[in-house]
Amino acid sequence: MLNLIRFVYMFKSVWAVLAALLIGSVFISIGGSNPLAAYGALFHGAFFEYFGLASTLVKMCPLILTALAFTVPLRCGQFNIGAEGQMYIGALFATTVALYLPKFPSVIHIVLCTVAGAMGGALWVLLPAILKAYYQLNELIITLLMNYVAIDLVSYFVSGPMLEPGAPYPYSREIPESLFLPYILPNTDAHMGVLIAVVLAILLYVVFKRTSLGFSFITVGRNPDAARFAGMPVQGLMVNSFLISGALAGLGGAFEVLGLKYRLFHLFSPGYGFDGIVVAFLGGANFLFIILAAMFLAGLKSGANIMQRAVGVETTAVEAIQGLVIIFVAASLAFRFDRSHWAHILSVRKMIQKKRTEDKQEKDS
Amino acid sequence: MSETFSNLNMVVDFLSTGLRLSVPLVFAALAGMLCERSGIFNIALEGMILGGAFGAAVATFFSGTPVGGIFGGMLCGIIAGAILAYLCISLCVNQIVVGITINLLAVGFTAFLSRIIFEGQGSTLDLPGFKAMAIPLLYSIPIVGVVLFRQDVLTYLMYILVGILFIVIFKTKWGLSVRAVGENPAAADTAGISVTGVRYLSVLTGGALASLGGCYLVLTQVNLFSEHMSAGKGFIALAAIALGRWNPIGVFLACLLFGMFDALQLRLQFSNPNVPYQFFAMLPYVAAILALVGIIGKVTPPGATGIPYKRGMSREQAIF
Numbered sequence: 001m002l003n004l005i006r007f008v009y010m011f012k013s014v015w016a017v018l019a020a021l022l023i024g025s026v027f028i029s030i031g032g033s034n035p036l037a038a039y040g041a042l043f044h045g046a047f048f049e050y051f052g053l054a055s056t057l058v059k060m061c062p063l064i065l066t067a068l069a070f071t072v073p074l075r076c077g078q079f080n081i082g083a084e085g086q087m088y089i090g091a092l093f094a095t096t097v098a099l100y101l102p103k104f105p106s107v108i109h110i111v112l113c114t115v116a117g118a119m120g121g122a123l124w125v126l127l128p129a130i131l132k133a134y135y136q137l138n139e140l141i142i143t144l145l146m147n148y149v150a151i152d153l154v155s156y157f158v159s160g161p162m163l164e165p166g167a168p169y170p171y172s173r174e175i176p177e178s179l180f181l182p183y184i185l186p187n188t189d190a191h192m193g194v195l196i197a198v199v200l201a202i203l204l205y206v207v208f209k210r211t212s213l214g215f216s217f218i219t220v221g222r223n224p225d226a227a228r229f230a231g232m233p234v235q236g237l238m239v240n241s242f243l244i245s246g247a248l249a250g251l252g253g254a255f256e257v258l259g260l261k262y263r264l265f266h267l268f269s270p271g272y273g274f275d276g277i278v279v280a281f282l283g284g285a286n287f288l289f290i291i292l293a294a295m296f297l298a299g300l301k302s303g304a305n306i307m308q309r310a311v312g313v314e315t316t317a318v319e320a321i322q323g324l325v326i327i328f329v330a331a332s333l334a335f336r337f338d339r340s341h342w343a344h345i346l347s348v349r350k351m352i353q354k355k356r357t358e359d360k361q362e363k364d365s
Numbered sequence: 366m367s368e369t370f371s372n373l374n375m376v377v378d379f380l381s382t383g384l385r386l387s388v389p390l391v392f393a394a395l396a397g398m399l400c401e402r403s404g405i406f407n408i409a410l411e412g413m414i415l416g417g418a419f420g421a422a423v424a425t426f427f428s429g430t431p432v433g434g435i436f437g438g439m440l441c442g443i444i445a446g447a448i449l450a451y452l453c454i455s456l457c458v459n460q461i462v463v464g465i466t467i468n469l470l471a472v473g474f475t476a477f478l479s480r481i482i483f484e485g486q487g488s489t490l491d492l493p494g495f496k497a498m499a500i501p502l503l504y505s506i507p508i509v510g511v512v513l514f515r516q517d518v519l520t521y522l523m524y525i526l527v528g529i530l531f532i533v534i535f536k537t538k539w540g541l542s543v544r545a546v547g548e549n550p551a552a553a554d555t556a557g558i559s560v561t562g563v564r565y566l567s568v569l570t571g572g573a574l575a576s577l578g579g580c581y582l583v584l585t586q587v588n589l590f591s592e593h594m595s596a597g598k599g600f601i602a603l604a605a606i607a608l609g610r611w612n613p614i615g616v617f618l619a620c621l622l623f624g625m626f627d628a629l630q631l632r633l634q635f636s637n638p639n640v641p642y643q644f645f646a647m648l649p650y651v652a653a654i655l656a657l658v659g660i661i662g663k664v665t666p667p668g669a670t671g672i673p674y675k676r677g678m679s680r681e682q683a684i685f
Contacts, residue, residue, distance in 0.1 A: 031481060079461055081408075135661045140408065140461065141603045142657060148597055148650040156643035274465055281462045314480055319473025326466045327448060334456040 001346055002339065009337035013282075016332035017296075017325050024321035033311045042318075045306030046299035052306055054188030058260055059298035062087065062269070064197035065252035066276025067283065067290045068204060069121075069245040074285055075208060076241035077221035078132065082143030083249040084273025085150030086121035090250025091257045092154050093120030095162070095264040098175040098257070106178040113179060114254050121250015122243045124150060129242030133235040139242075147273065155266045162264065170266035181259035191259030198291055200248070205287035217241055249273065278326050297322065373508070379628055380512040384520070385586065387624020389414060391523050392578035393602035394609065394616045395530055396571035402534060402611055403567035404547040404560075406671040408464030409449050410575050411599025412471030416441035417576025419475040421583040422590035423482055425492045431584045434492070435519075438580035439573045445471065446572020454564045457673035468599075476592045483590070490589040495519060519581045526574070530613040543567055547667035550674040560674050575599070597650070604653035610664050619656070626652045 008015075025035030045052040066083040073080045080086075094117035097109075104112065124146065132139035159170035181191040208214035219227040220237045228234050252272065257264055279297055283290035304318035393410045400407035407413075417438040424437020445467055452458045483490060495517035503514040513524075534540040545553040546563045554560050578598065583590055601623055609616030630648040633640075 027477065031477070081461065081465065131658065131661070137657060137661055138607060138666065140406070141600070141607065142654055144408075144600045145604060145650045145654050148600075149647045149654075152643040152647035152650075156641050159643075160641050271469075274469060277462060277465045278469065281459070281466075314477055316473055316477040316480065320470065320477050321473075323466060323470025323473050326462075327452065327470065330452050330458045330463065330466070331456060333458065 002342060005342050006337050006339075009335065012332040012335055013329050016328035020321065020324040020328040023324055024317070027317055027320060028313050031313050031317055033313045038307050038311045038313050041310035042303035042307040043299065045310070046303030049306075050185070051188055052302060054185045054190040055302040055305075056295065056298045057185070057190040057194045059301050060294045061191070061193040061197050061255055061259070062252040062272040063275055063279050063294040063298055064194070064201055064291060065248050065255070066272050067279035067294055068197075068201055068276075068287065069249040069252070069273075070277045070280040071283075071285050071287065071290065072204065072217070072245045072248070073238075073241040074280065075214075075221050076217040076238060077224065078238055078241055079140050080125060080128075080143050080242060080245045080249075081140060081277060082125060082128065082146050082150075082273070083245070083252075083276050084269060084271065085143070085147035086124045086246045086249035087253035087256070087269055087273055088147075088150040088154045089124040090117035090121040090253030091264055091268065092157060092253075093117050093123075093250070094254035095172055095175065095257050098179050099162070099173055103176075110179055110181065110258065113258055114251060117250045117254020117257075118247035119250065121248070121253065122246040124250070125242045125246030126239075129239045129246075132242070133238040151267065154264065158264050158266050164263070172264040174262050175257065179258060180262060181255065189260055191255070193255035193259040196255070197252075200251075201287045201291050208287065249276075278322070281326065282329055300325075377508055377511050379632060380508070380625075381515075382631070383621065383625035383628035384512060384516070385624075386627040387620045388520055388523055388581050388585075389578035389598050390602050390605060390620040390623055391527070391617055392581065393575045393599050394605040394620050395526060395613060396573075396575035396578075397599075397602055398606045398609070398611055398613065398616050399530065399534075399543070399567050399574065400571040401606060401670045402547045402667055403543045403564045404550060404667065404669040404672065404674065405449070405453055405564055405568050405571075406460045406464070407449065407568070407571055407575075408461055408603065409445060409467035409471075409599075410602050411595050411597070412464075412468035413442050413445045413572055413575035414579040414582070414595040414599050415468075415471045415475055415593070416445045417579025418583045418594055419471075419479060419579070419590055420576065421580040422479070422490070422492060425494075425584065426482070426490070429493065431493055431495050434584050435577070435580050438576045438583070442572040442574070442576020442579070443569055444572070445576075446569045449572070450565050450568040453673060454561055454568070457675055460671055460673070472593065475590075479590055479592065492583065492588045492590075494584040494588045517585045519577065519585055522577070527613050527617045534613065539563075544667070547669055550669050554674075554676065564674075578602075601649060601653050604657055607664060607666065608653075608656045608660060610660075611667060622656070623649055623653060 021039065028035040028038045046056050047053060066087065069083045069086070070080060094113045097113045097116040101112065125143065128139045128142040128146065131137040131142060155170065158172050162172040164171060164173045181193055184190050184192060184195060208218065216227065216232050216237055219230070219232065220234050224234050256268060261268060275297060279290055279293045282297070283293035300318055300322055304315040307313050308315050393414055396413065397407045397410050420441030421434040421438035425431055425434030428434070449463055449467055452463045453460045497515050497517050500514040504510045534543060542553065542558045542563050545558060546560050550560045579595065582594060602620070605619040605623055606616055609619035626649045630645040634642050634645040
């Protein structure tokens with residue numbers, strides 16, 4: 001019995017998600033649709049349909065990368081909530097290299113674009129990183145505010161110098177077809193990016209689990225003073241964690257351009273940078289669970305469109321449900337399995353039952 | 366520049382615009398300051414402004430009076446504050462994550478519900494709002510009087526709140542408790558102050574305060590609700606808190622500065638159509654960043670901001 005209860009506790013996040021979906025169904029009903037049909041359409045569309053699955057994979061790529069971008073500095077005790085802006089700058093750099101560099105062999109040029117994207121992201125986080133590591137200035141506010149600067153900057157470039165002549169909406173010229181990332185599912189948008197993101201997640205898991213670099217990051221995060229006494233370059237490690245983070249986010253931006261949009265758009269990201277924080281949290285800041293969490297959230301997002309088409313529920317309902325899911329999962333984390341507590345309850349119940357049967361026997365006799 | 370400010374009327378006009386743009390910032394920044402003073406980093410200000418705006422719009426829509434709207438807005442803000450408080454204080458969940466979540470939740474909920482409630486008339490809606498009323502004597506002071514004392518009720522409420530918060534935080538016992546809890550919760554706990562209670566009260570009050578910023582947007586500025594209408598104001602407010610050194614008056618002045626920058630940016634945008642507007646649009650954010658860089662080493666935030674407190678829990682356990 002105790003093991004059964006522990007088993008129930010193990011899946012507390014799942015129960016929390018279900019509870020959130022249950023409350024979400026109230027909202028879908030308010031919106032005038034049948035919740036069961038809506039959820040059916042959502043999950044079937046997101047995971048069990050060829051094109052739906054492809055669009056889930058497409059959304060997974062930036063979600064994994066931004067979640068990793070949040071988790072790496074977090075493990076080092078730092079907060080980078082500027083992944084959104086770093087994505088924009090990464091995309092800007094990648095597009096610039098794709099459009100304005102002389103022609104290279106296709107593979108080399110793709111690599112150059114991705115590297116440029118990663119560098120752009122890292123560059124955008126450099127200022128807050130240095131200010132935090134060397135001057136103890138709150139990195140939260142600076143990274144947050146720099147998002148807006150980055151979005152405006154990209155908006156300037158795509159509506160000014162990089163604007164495609166005659167475009168109805170601010171976007172750049174299309175990148176050459178030789179630079180498109182290869183597809184992983186034929187006839188869909190699903191591109192290589194998501195595989196690279198998964199590989200990076202696994203790589204980071206190994207780095208943080210098995211290498212001294214990962215250990216130094218964690219030590220700095222847990223106790224910077226101890227790390228300093230142990231001779232670790234604390235400030236350098238902090239800056240590095242930020243740079244890795246920015247590079248990951250920038251990569252996410254580069255992949256959006258190279259794999260999906262093929263142009264740089266004004267406002268191309270629907271807030272992936274912030275969703276990444278949510279994914280990191282749902283995945284418990286564990287690099288492997290992040291992949292699963294990203295898949296779930298990407299499924300919700302791509303399923304939302306399918307649900308809207310199938311039963312006519314607004315996609316904004318899914319945004320609200322997404323928020324509920326996180327709040328419920330957060331609340332569920334506070335419930336920890338307490339063996340002695342449950343053992344006590346069980347023994348009391350057993351005693352009561354025993355007493356009842358004894359009473360019954362007495363009465364009968 | 367000389368053309369932009371060619372006469373006194375234009376100066377008054379500019380300052381009034383600046384003040385109007387800074388009012389939502391002031392409400393939000395006062396709220397955030399109170400929370401940070403008590404040890405909770407409130408990044409959910411953005412969502413609270415949006416929630417307040419939504420609540421104000423809905424309540425005004427149904428009650429027909431802007432006063433009802435204020436109650437509706439504050440209710441939404443308090444709900445957001447309650448979520449933040451329960452998760453961050455009782456359950457010790459990471460404050461940044463909860464804040465971001467509340468922001469996302471506010472965007473989703475307000476967009477979804479406003480589409481249902483206003484059924485597509487969101488942008489054409491014309492809600493009753495507060496009109497400017499001049500305060501008789503003060504109004505006759507040249508320039509300053511016209512700028513400061515020909516505003517609406519919410520702006521006057523803002524002046525009063527700045528004063529009240531200053532007195533409460535620095536001159537009352539409760540304010541001392543808030544500061545103690547934010548600096549060193551363990552010591553405050555030992556002294557018999559309920560850390561949880563003080564933090565809850567601060568965050569709930571903060572929710573109500575920040576939502577007033579949203580009420581102002583709806584009831585005084587635009588008289589309608591639109592999705593994403595908070596547009597980063599909550600984040601600029603965060604910068605204003607640090608720039609104002611966690612002091613209500615300082616915070617008020619910092620918000621005024623950012624509001625003036627916003628007014629300046631709007632004015633420059635209109636007078637310089639040849640320069641891409643994005644450079645002006647990013648000006649308030651760049652100003653906020655530069656202001657923060659400028660105060661390096663001169664300010665220290667309350668010691669325990671961002672760190673959950675539970676008896677017997679170490680700092681390390683609180684990271685995620």
